[in-house]
Amino acid sequence: xxxxxxxxxxxxxxxxxxxxxxxxxxxxxxxxxxxxxxxxxxxxxxxxxxxxxxxxxxxxxxxxxxxxxxxxxxxxxxxxxxxxxxxxxxxxxxxxxxxxxxxxxxxxxxxxxxxxxxxxxxxxxxxxxxxxxxxxxxxxxxxxxxxxxxxxxxxxxxxxxxxxxxxxxxxxxxxxxxxxxxxxxxxxxxxxxxxxxxx
Numbered sequence: 154x155x156x157x158x159x160x161x162x163x164x165x166x167x168x169x170x171x172x173x174x175x176x177x178x179x180x181x182x183x184x185x186x187x188x189x190x191x192x193x194x195x196x197x198x199x200x201x202x203x204x205x206x207x208x209x210x211x212x213x214x215x216x217x218x219x220x221x222x223x224x225x226x227x228x229x230x231x232x233x234x235x236x237x238x239x240x241x242x243x244x245x246x247x248x249x250x251x252x253x254x255x256x257x258x259x260x261x262x263x264x265x266x267x268x269x270x271x272x273x274x275x276x277x278x279x280x281x282x283x284x285x286x287x288x289x290x291x292x293x294x295x296x297x298x299x300x301x302x303x304x305x306x307x308x309x310x311x312x313x314x315x316x317x318x319x320x321x322x323x324x325x326x327x328x329x330x331x332x333x334x335x336x337x338x339x340x341x342x343x344x345x346x347x348x349x350x351x352x
Contacts, residue, residue, distance in 0.1 A: 247281075247304070247331060248265070250302060250303075250304070251265075251281070251283070251299075251306075251329065254295060254298045254299055254302065255285065255295060257294075257298060258287065258291045258292070258294040258295035258298060259287055259288070259291045259294075260285045260286065260287035260291050260292065260295050261285065261286045261287060262283060262284070262285060263284040263285065263286050263324075264282075264283070264284040265281065265282070265283055265284075266281070266282045267279065267280075267281055268280040268281070268282060270333075272335065273335075274335075275334065275335050276332050276333060276334055276335055277332065277333050277335055278330055278331070278332055279330070279331045279332070279333065280309075280328050280329070280330050280331075281328070281329045281330075281331065282326065282327075282328050282329075283325075283326070283327050283328075283329055284324065284325070284326050285324070285325045285326075285327065286316065286322060286323070286324050286325075287322065287323070288321060288322060288323065289313075289323050292313070292323060292325055296308055299329065304331065305331065305332050306329050306330065306331050307329070307330040308327050308328070308329055308330075309327070309328045309329075309330050310326075310327065310328040311325065311326075311327050312325065312326040312327070313325045
């Protein structure tokens with residue numbers, strides 16, 4: 154025998170209505186409100202993170218012209234430094250440069266010999282032995298011009314003696330030390346260096 158809600162006294166009707174509403178509200182809270190609230194919190198956190206990223210990007214965007222200018226300066230500096238300390242042996246350019254400096258200094262190159270490169274942690278030394286003939290002042294001019302050369306060349310092991318064939322002329326044996334940059338930081342030599350060693 155089923156009871157109708159209308160047959161109950163008003164106080165019990167009110168209590169049943171409150172219980173039914175509470176159950177419905179509980180179901181709504183568990184099924185809909187709580188998951189949506191968690192998702193809303195997650196979305197709010199994502200929005201906050203994205204706003205922070207946008208602010209960072211806006212700060213970078215404000216400095217972008219300065220950063221580009223600094224990048225251009227660094228690229229230019231790298232280009233200049235790569236001429237001073239290149240990543241590979243440029244034998245032909247080096248020979249031309251040393252030959253030009255000797256000619257400008259009125260010196261004759263009697264002999265020129267490349268020696269085996271010596272690798273270090275991030276660079277390699279490549280000694281070149283030269284025999285030069287000319288006046289003492291021309292030799293001093295040669296050393297000065299080598300010091301101003303666009304690439305690093307150190308003059309080492311200088312042996313000067315007066316020429317027996319011509320008064321006022323000296324014969325000099327010097328070692329010109331050139332360098333290359335080993336970008337991987339290991340003792341492995343570049344292909345140009347290995348080719349130079351095979352010659």
